[in-house]
Amino acid sequence: xxxxxxxxxRRFAALAARKINKDTFIQPWPEAxxxxxxxxxxxxxxxxxxxDGVAEMDGVRRENFDFIDRFIARYALDLEVVEETxxxxxxxxxxxxxxxxxxxxxxxxxxxxxxPAKLVDVMGNLNVLEMMMALAKMRVRRTPSNxxxxxxxxxxxxxxxxxxxEAALRGFSENESTVGVARYAPLTxxxxxxxxxxxxxxxxxxxxxxxxVNLRLAIKGLTSYSETLSVYGTSQAxxxxxxTPWSKAFLASAYASRGVKIRFTSGTGSEALMGHxxxxxxxxxxxxxxxxxxxxxxxxxxNGSISCIALxxxxxxxxxxxxxxxxxxxxxxLELASGNDALASHSDIRKSAKLMLQFIPGTxxxxxxxxxxxxxxxxxxxxxxxxxxxxxxxxxxxxxQVDGGISPIRETESLKIRARAARAIQAVYAELxxxxxxxxxxxxATTAHSSNDMPERDKVADLEAADVFLDGSQxxxxxxxxxxxxxxxxxxxxxxxxxxxxxxGDYLQPAAxxxxxxxxxxGLNDANDYAGPGTGYRLDGERWxxxxxxxxxxxxxxxxxxxxxxxxxxxxxxxxAERGTSPEVVLAVGPAFGEEITETLTGTRHVDVLxxxxxxxxxxxxxxxxxxxxxxxxxxxIGHAGAKLSGSGVAIGLQSRGTTVIHHRDLAPLxxxxxFPQAPNLTLDTYRQIGRNAAxxxxxxxxxxxxxxxxxxxxxxxxxKTTLMHWRETQQIEVGAPxxxxxxx
Numbered sequence: 001x002x003x004x005x006x007x008x009x010r011r012f013a014a015l016a017a018r019k020i021n022k023d024t025f026i027q028p029w030p031e032a033x034x035x036x037x038x039x040x041x042x043x044x045x046x047x048x049x050x051x052d053g054v055a056e057m058d059g060v061r062r063e064n065f066d067f068i069d070r071f072i073a074r075y076a077l078d079l080e081v082v083e084e085t086x087x088x089x090x091x092x093x094x095x096x097x098x099x100x101x102x103x104x105x106x107x108x109x110x111x112x113x114x115x116p117a118k119l120v121d122v123m124g125n126l127n128v129l130e131m132m133m134a135l136a137k138m139r140v141r142r143t144p145s146n147x148x149x150x151x152x153x154x155x156x157x158x159x160x161x162x163x164x165x166e167a168a169l170r171g172f173s174e175n176e177s178t179v180g181v182a183r184y185a186p187l188t189x190x191x192x193x194x195x196x197x198x199x200x201x202x203x204x205x206x207x208x209x210x211x212x213v214n215l216r217l218a219i220k221g222l223t224s225y226s227e228t229l230s231v232y233g234t235s236q237a238x239x240x241x242x243x244t245p246w247s248k249a250f251l252a253s254a255y256a257s258r259g260v261k262i263r264f265t266s267g268t269g270s271e272a273l274m275g276h277x278x279x280x281x282x283x284x285x286x287x288x289x290x291x292x293x294x295x296x297x298x299x300x301x302x303n304g305s306i307s308c309i310a311l312x313x314x315x316x317x318x319x320x321x322x323x324x325x326x327x328x329x330x331x332x333x334l335e336l337a338s339g340n341d342a343l344a345s346h347s348d349i350r351k352s353a354k355l356m357l358q359f360i361p362g363t364x365x366x367x368x369x370x371x372x373x374x375x376x377x378x379x380x381x382x383x384x385x386x387x388x389x390x391x392x393x394x395x396x397x398x399x400x401q402v403d404g405g406i407s408p409i410r411e412t413e414s415l416k417i418r419a420r421a422a423r424a425i426q427a428v429y430a431e432l433x434x435x436x437x438x439x440x441x442x443x444x445a446t447t448a449h450s451s452n453d454m455p456e457r458d459k460v461a462d463l464e465a466a467d468v469f470l471d472g473s474q475x476x477x478x479x480x481x482x483x484x485x486x487x488x489x490x491x492x493x494x495x496x497x498x499x500x501x502x503x504x505g506d507y508l509q510p511a512a513x514x515x516x517x518x519x520x521x522x523g524l525n526d527a528n529d530y531a532g533p534g535t536g537y538r539l540d541g542e543r544w545x546x547x548x549x550x551x552x553x554x555x556x557x558x559x560x561x562x563x564x565x566x567x568x569x570x571x572x573x574x575x576x577a578e579r580g581t582s583p584e585v586v587l588a589v590g591p592a593f594g595e596e597i598t599e600t601l602t603g604t605r606h607v608d609v610l611x612x613x614x615x616x617x618x619x620x621x622x623x624x625x626x627x628x629x630x631x632x633x634x635x636x637x638i639g640h641a642g643a644k645l646s647g648s649g650v651a652i653g654l655q656s657r658g659t660t661v662i663h664h665r666d667l668a669p670l671x672x673x674x675x676f677p678q679a680p681n682l683t684l685d686t687y688r689q690i691g692r693n694a695a696x697x698x699x700x701x702x703x704x705x706x707x708x709x710x711x712x713x714x715x716x717x718x719x720x721k722t723t724l725m726h727w728r729e730t731q732q733i734e735v736g737a738p739x740x741x742x743x744x745x
Contacts (some may be wrong), residue, residue, distance in 0.1 A: 022346040033277025035319035041279035043117035072247035075295030078112035085113030094125035097134035136361035138330035140511035140523040144362035146405025148172035149369040151379040158445035161195030165421030168199025171407040173513040189222040195409035201494035202514025220477025225261035234284025249296035259502030269308035275730025304339020335511035337368035382712030431482035572643035580647025588642025591732035600658030616691020630737035639663035
């Protein structure tokens with residue numbers, strides 16, 4: 001009898017077609033930062049003190065501290081307990097986390113003496129089940145809660161207000177928004193604020209934009225909290241983020257001094273994605289981030305990998321590392337918004353399994369942004385769970401007798417509150433003399449599923465109104481008067497109470513939220529008193545190694561070849577770039593563009609991209625120069641460097657992977673005229689339009705922002721390749737090197 005196999009397995013063909021196999025799985029690569037936990041480059045825990053404080057920490061002497069080490073040693077370590085903590089075996093501390101006889105405050109006390117390496121060492125002794133039990137014990141606030149994302153692609157004010165009102169009615173304690181175009185921020189913040197208070201009093205709101213703009217919104221009373229203060233685990237990542245721990249601490253103080261609640265943002269994988277991991281594990285770098293957050297005096301943190309989630313999930317133990325970073329935040333006494341916001345997997349099973357690690361034990365905010373709108377309207381990059389999943393979420397709460405922070409509502413309740421919120425923002429627009437919101441827009445927002453159901457608005461007029469509002473003297477008090485004048489007394493009273501609460505400042509306490517009666521629930525008057533033990537199976541040894549060895553695992557070195565040679569010789573360096581003196585647009589490219597890398601993320605040739613952009617610029621009758629930026633690989637800083645040398649002040653920044661920005665020299669580096677962050681969605685026609693828009697900005701001609709499609713799966717599909725391409729580009733950085741003018745031919 002023949003044993004020859006004549007055809008492939010149909011069963012394996014069926015498995016290969018499953019959604020789980022659209023996700024990316026790779027082997028660890030420590031040198032590129034692709035290790036979830038326990039990189040060979042991670043230091044061993046150690047500390048020594050002298051009369052001046054910390055003399056050595058995790059194998060580094062004081063004279064060799066980087067600025068993160070210095071900040072942690074000075075502000076985050078409790079020197080009264082550090083020697084006791086560091087002498088205690090990490091396994092002993094780990095057991096305290098799940099021991100019902102050890103109160104939470106005792107654990108917080110001893111953990112306050114941990115160095116970053118000690119924190120990671122403690123986590124290494126806990127399996128996922130034990131981390132979940134510890135998380136239930138260690139979260140700050142007794143009552144779990146949730147946060148909503150409220151955005152839409154058209155940035156339509158009536159729809160924003162209606163969606164914010166429904167989210168408030170569903171029980172979300174916070175409503176977070178962001179913008180596709182930075183200048184919309186004042187109007188977006190206004191619409192979400194008004195809608196939230198119409199829906200339910202006491203909902204905290206924010207609009208995630210560049211920090212200077214964010215603070216201005218807060219000062220005007222349009223936002224009541226912020227979690228946009230990002231921190232990183234390596235100095236170079238901080239520098240690329242245009243910040244230091246001290247500047248973040250100062251900014252946090254600026255917010256708090258205006259009665260604005262502050263939560264920082266960090267998460268595993270960000271340093272690897274930025275090309276500055278120093279070979280350390282994701283969890284070790286996150287431990288450093290969290291100690292910076294603690295040292296800066298923030299009441300909490302948004303972590304859980306956030307938008308990088310597909311990167312740790314590509315590695316063995318990645319989901320365990322994300323849970324560990326959540327737990328680390330709580331043991332440091334920080335309020336925790338535990339991720340679960342960005343799309344984590346193609347597989348519904350996998351993303352739900354990850355959610356359960358925070359859903360079952362409960363956290364202060366189970367998601368750092370449940371997409372209360374449809375995925376295609378989510379400007380944060382698509383939600384892990386969205387408007388279509390609300391019923392599923394509510395059933396899970398019922399099935400498990402777990403509070404996940406979302407309440408079921410009836411259709412009639414939704415329609416009523418959405419209509420009232422849309423009419424309220426219509427009234428405010430009329431009173432403040434903004435471009436009118438029509439009755440047809442109100443009606444559409446009341447019944448809309450997404451922005452596809454909304455009529456178009458005059459975006460240029462709206463943007464002009466936003467600029468006037470931001471730069472003018474009007475504040476949230478004017479909004480209170482507008483609501484009152486138009487008969488929305490309940491909304492006016494609630495908004496006025498929110499402003500009064502900012503003066504009182506009680507919601508600046510740890511893990512603070514409001515209930516519907518404006519009573520503060522925080523770690524002080526609603527402290528977590530949970531305790532519960534547990535032991536069980538530990539996956540390790542040969543079994544663990546076997547489970548890592550998936551047949552679809554890819555060596556990350558094979559995802560991109562060492563060098564793409566097809567079009568390498570079309571760029572010729574002329575010499576150091578000079579500042580232009582006549583109207584022009586500068587096209588600034590990254591250090592690897594056309595050399596180490598010659599195609600974008602989706603395989604479009606760099607030579608074709610350049611020609612399309614230059615065609616767009618020249619088609620508007622303007623000249624262009626191309627220059628290579630060597631000192632940075634960050635898209636914003638590439639564009640800003642070009643803008644500083646542009647005769648018009650306008651430049652286009654272009655990373656090798658295709659991410660693009662239109663910048664102006666008078667804007668902050670992390671602000672911009674237009675940003676195109678999803679390189680996979682950029683076609684040659686898009687690049688040509690980017691060139692046209694940049695030329696129009698240089699000529700000071702009014703121009704609407706470019707409309708882009710949204711691919712919510714692009715990050716899942718391409719984040720590993722993105723990371724590796726950016727890592728390669730980062731390797732080409734020449735610190736201190738000047739921009740070089742380039743001739744194309």
